[in-house]
Amino acid sequence: MTEQTPLKAKDYKSGVHPVWCPGCGDFGVLAAITRALAPMGLPREQVAVVSGIGCSGRIPAYLATYGFHGLHGRALPVATGLKLARPDLTVIAAGGDGDIYSIGAAHFVHTCRRNPDITLVVMDNRVYGMTKGQPSPTSEPDFATPIQPEGPEMPPVNGLLLALASGASFVARGFSGHQEELAAMIRAAVEHPGFALVEILSPCPTFRPEQTHWKREVQAGVLKPAASVQEAMARVLSAPELSTGIVWQAGRALPHAVSEPSGDGDALMRELLAGFVP
Amino acid sequence: MTEQTPLKAKDYKSGVHPVWCPGCGDFGVLAAITRALAPMGLPREQVAVVSGIGCSGRIPAYLATYGFHGLHGRALPVATGLKLARPDLTVIAAGGDGDIYSIGAAHFVHTCRRNPDITLVVMDNRVYGMTKGQPSPTSEPDFATPIQPEGPEMPPVNGLLLALASGASFVARGFSGHQEELAAMIRAAVEHPGFALVEILSPCPTFRPEQTHWKREVQAGVLKPAASVQEAMARVLSAPELSTGIVWQAGRALPHAVSEPSGDGDALMRELLAGFVP
Amino acid sequence: MPRTISRDTISLALTGSGGTGMLTAGDLLLRAVARNGLYGLLTRSVGPQIRGGESAALLRIAHYPLETHDDTFHVLFAADWKNFDRFVGEIHLDEDVLVIMDEAARDVPAVVEETSGEVFRLPLHATAKETGGRVNMVGVGFLGRLLGMGKEELADIIRWFFSRKKRDRFIEPSIAAMEAGFDLAAPHVEKGALLAAPSATERAAAKNRWLISGNQAVATGFLQAGGRFAAGYPITPATDMLEWLGPRLPKFGGVLVQAEDELAAINMVLGASYGGLPAMTATSGPGLSLMVEGIGLAVAAEIPALIVDVQRIGPSTGIPTKSEQGDLMLAINAAHGDAPHLVLAPDCVTDCIRTTAWALHLAERLQCPAIVLSDQKLGQMHSIIDAIEMPPWKAGRKVQERCEGDYARYSLTDDGVSPMALPGTPGCMHTIDGLEHDEHALPSSRVEDHAAQLEKRRQKLFLMEDWPDEDMTHWADVQGGGEVAVLTWGSAAGPAREAVRMAAEEGLHVKHISMRLLFPPQRKRLSKLLDGVKRLIVVEQTHSGQFLHYLKSWFDLPEVVISCRRPGPRPITPRQVLRALREACRITGKEIERVCQ
């Protein structure tokens, strides 16, 4: 017996009190996910949210869905394994900019290629929040902190560009402060058959207080769907840094998942064993 | 006392007999490296070649330079550590398509960003040679093998595109069968101040016998230096798959390396300890 | 003709440089042996080259089931002597060895020049050339005849072999070369074949035999117990297990993913298992090293998972194609923090099926990772075994079917196992966590929660000591009895079993214990088995004595413990163990850690 739907957005919240700081953008991400899921009429038990470690990684426990709070950087392989084993589930992976673009970068590239039908939400605050303020791969080159007194001094990872270069089939950027656009974007991502990246500008008022200005600075809807990967890349490169929208969506084959066995188990095993007879 | 130069290309070979199969493209890569180094007049002891595991990874031992045959996937961090600790050395990292683009993908992305002054040679044969013929990240979607009977069924990694998306400052592709172009390209990469990617089409006649046709198919010099990253990406996307050339070169800041201490060691330590006095 | 060959078993080494095809010759002979109703096993030793390097096919044949190579080789067929020195440490020639070599061969190694055995210098290459076939087929004919096989059965196998490979054009010249080799052997079989001919009963039994490798057997055990998901990254000597599973899993409704690395592989396995599917990965030492963090997560979050480590020589990249038992301590301690988990080891090719099935069953039942330690020797040994009944163990997880009200994923239960609600189960929604947590899986840093969850995770494993014996029959294999015992794990069991049999023939009655469940330690069970044992010989293939140190840390051992160990690539052999046994039967007094080579 699955749940009666429709549920309201708030029904997708678990009631567990977040550890997040007041004003953290992650609250907005949480809200937008619930607002995306509710109108889709997805029973909560059919949704599984897989995360890594970081402030961002805490999100599954705050949702009334199934959740998997795993290792730093490894949300994507877990989500891939889950989706291929359980194609019936709606699988969402969530992580921070460090989680996904630094320690998890190899999985990011290869999940884009593999194209499992999962949605990845990257909560980008341009900092390692959980470990209290070191530069992340999306930090500005001059973001000075004790560990790197002069800042990282290198170009930030452009997650959208990396996704496009890696063959992702859905690429978007949202902002935790723009709830409607973000909820719609997440919904489109979940409905997209294949791997969908939603990078979300999610301010960290504690370690990046200047990000509270994002409210004023983010330009919604600037990124528009492109007709080719090349065009999508050009748009991402030329759009203002703080712009949002879905820039790429394309149909692509999905990886093989589990399916019906080709016969009765014992018979299959007998056939298998027959192969050993000399 | 450093070595008397100039040396001949063959002086850069160690005399150790390669384990490679007859006809392997890696012989060509080896030759091209020696042909690039000789005219630069680099003393052999000033060059260090760092590699991962794979047929490709065997290359350092065949060179008469210093070498480090490390772990599968980790050549780039080793090379980075070495270069930042020993800026006086010429550091070359070498690896296979699996080594660099699969298990080593996170390091690849972040080394492109970090821009240490090292040259990366990727010996791309579109297969895991050393482990006898599984698909690699650059394998064609329909490259059928026992482990993936229908082939990987996903787009290959485009190493050049990934490098450009990750901020690499020198991006080129060569072919082991085009010695002159390749040697010149490697030389340009080594001379480039910053991280330089030279992806080399290096056929594996044993597990990809069809690649022996590359001799006829590779189009030299098609990739021409672009004026912007965006243009470089467009060129890589539109050029024929088997085309070579330097597509991107740009000046960028290098990461901090070791330098002269700011004073005498004992004095520095006294100053440090003074900071603990309450 | 070698004098010391028992007519019951014989060992042959076929060596040659790249292109001589010795491995193919070994494969064909093994299959011929199998079809003849005899037992046999084949291992390969190869050089570092990917293709065409020197290689050796090491073949042993017997009228009884075999688990291991013999101490020495009775026949050496050398297509040439190139790089023979690379093998010489692994291939001990019998003092009465029969050497078959080309009459024109150069660089004959000293061991051969000086042998007290017989040397046949024959026109092997010339014969091959005449027939248009290759020298390996000459060898198949020659050796086949020495072993008492018929021309036609050898031809049959050659036909089967090349047609399966879709290389039909090789059939004719190969048969011609084989026949020439067969004829070449004529003067040498006057005194009879090297091995007693199989009886009619033996011949009839051939169809109840399997020709199988340990890696295939592990995969079979996994499928049998209900395994349906696999993720892995190629690595020698585990790759062929993945390659064998790749096309087979989908038939069973399952799927295999080639991951981007081992970190991804183990985490994919955990994702699939969290979804309810029994799942595995296969790797070797370097991959196990990379999976350590994932294994710790599986312990903390209580996710079943099967990790097969086909050990190769370490440390680091080591010697990828050769066998050793050096991953034991890493396997047992494969996580930071207190992270108890299952470690098992199959002890022969047949047992690879059983122990793997049991390991998957236990992992699922106890909701924790199980590491199965195979090794290159077991994994890549092609062996003729008796067909067996499939073992009874199935994955079967304790599942929460539905929830009314409060569901606590990590509830404290008597047996430490909490029913698991799979995603999709209405009302039981929760988030599993690698952070320490309370019973409801919510992160907690409370003293009491940590203590309770630590104890729960430990207890569910350590309670196995109190499981009824009938549930634990597979934990160890015991043979013989007496005051002297040999204790082994994994592939060291084979030579030990043979040594115990040989000792019995000498009138020395000793006990052999092969431990298949290595962790959690079965202290009471081993104590019972060691009751009355005064001297214990611990046999293992390591340099440092990992098994010995593990035993010392967890068990009460007899006063006298003798460590009989040797690193790879030289295998542990029956007579090495036998020597230790003989000595142990003589010596007295406390003599801990005597290393016998």
Next chain:
Amino acid sequence: MPRTISRDTISLALTGSGGTGMLTAGDLLLRAVARNGLYGLLTRSVGPQIRGGESAALLRIAHYPLETHDDTFHVLFAADWKNFDRFVGEIHLDEDVLVIMDEAARDVPAVVEETSGEVFRLPLHATAKETGGRVNMVGVGFLGRLLGMGKEELADIIRWFFSRKKRDRFIEPSIAAMEAGFDLAAPHVEKGALLAAPSATERAAAKNRWLISGNQAVATGFLQAGGRFAAGYPITPATDMLEWLGPRLPKFGGVLVQAEDELAAINMVLGASYGGLPAMTATSGPGLSLMVEGIGLAVAAEIPALIVDVQRIGPSTGIPTKSEQGDLMLAINAAHGDAPHLVLAPDCVTDCIRTTAWALHLAERLQCPAIVLSDQKLGQMHSIIDAIEMPPWKAGRKVQERCEGDYARYSLTDDGVSPMALPGTPGCMHTIDGLEHDEHALPSSRVEDHAAQLEKRRQKLFLMEDWPDEDMTHWADVQGGGEVAVLTWGSAAGPAREAVRMAAEEGLHVKHISMRLLFPPQRKRLSKLLDGVKRLIVVEQTHSGQFLHYLKSWFDLPEVVISCRRPGPRPITPRQVLRALREACRITGKEIERVCQ
């Protein structure tokens, strides 16, 4: 006023929810203590929130050097009671505790309501409000006075603190609040201060003291011994070590790299070290798990490297902010294959400097990785220690300065150490390898090469057992004597040392051994120390007894071994050890593995 407080030492807990600033209050008080010439230590316990969660500053002050917290807290200053239950397991209140709380506070916890100690209900928040300052400064004034400090010295420290932080505007209101708190304490200091006032000599000694954390001390030891390269990836509780090194290394001519992950970090360290620079990384359990493969490479290729693991509670993500000693077995076995390497542990904050310097020295001298096991308790404990002479150990590697003819990187030498030619050295070019190799570093799969290189790598470490005693003074710290001994490693030494002192006061004379070199095991040396010891108490902060099992596997132990262990986050305390000691002095008979809580 608490009756049981010795006037020599006192422990205070300052707790409150987010925003009450209890951690700052603790910092200020500790510095005041330091400037007064007293000893003290401070640890922090925080909730899971990143900012503004509840937190506790745990402060202990004494007239003698301190290494550990006391069993109980004599004073509890509670700004409020929010989430107090999260700490209650870690903060044991003395039965005569003095509680200082706000008069208007709600939800007073049972332990406080029911205490037999004294409770002061005061207008803490109202007072703060009046002054425009914060409640933590009221606390600083109140507690400062109870501890016998003057208004002006407290004001001084407040000034120093905020001006260093460039928050000058906070100075005035903070001082006002502090003074109001100071005044509020007036009626409560009639019977005198809680702690005897420092003597003039003590006051004068203040400038020869350091206020330092274990993490800073480890970094200092590294720099002192010549460390010049660091690579790391942030992880609690090791991050602050990297953050402290980040700006300091360049002054010494070195460099720190924030890597993309721990796999990169360890490999960068190996690259730098191969280049000749003494190099380190710092991490915690999850990072150590990821470094296992790199550590194995360092063993096989013989590359010096320092890996500092600031242990936190495991398994898996565990409890990142709390301390445990659960990484011991992983550290010792951190590689597949036979891969012996150094494992060391500092046993107090001061020793963090020394043991780290020694570890780097040994790693460089023996050309292998050294894992230094610190933990959250040591690492993040801020401690007032006596300034020490810097330890003598330097990196100093055996280097091949030039080559004439043949250079063999892995030559077989008497001490197992082969001179290393650094890149740049003419004529010595070679390629180091994680594949098994021959003396010339060329890959080899020969039986003899593997055996020789395994033995070489083992021997260079195991020969330490035969080093002259003067080179090994630091391997263990020994105090006291007698038939009963306590054996500890790492941060468990602190409570054990204190317990041994207390026992002596009771007339029980026992021995304490703190092992700093954990691997290679110093069997002969420990045997000597255990000579005459009949009963041994093994103290550790784990659930499973990792240290106990390690000891059993490598050492000969006395007949009676008592395991005294407890997992985190409750710390091992002096009286817990004392109880075990008392009992051990009574009991007899073989009583292995008695667990005492």
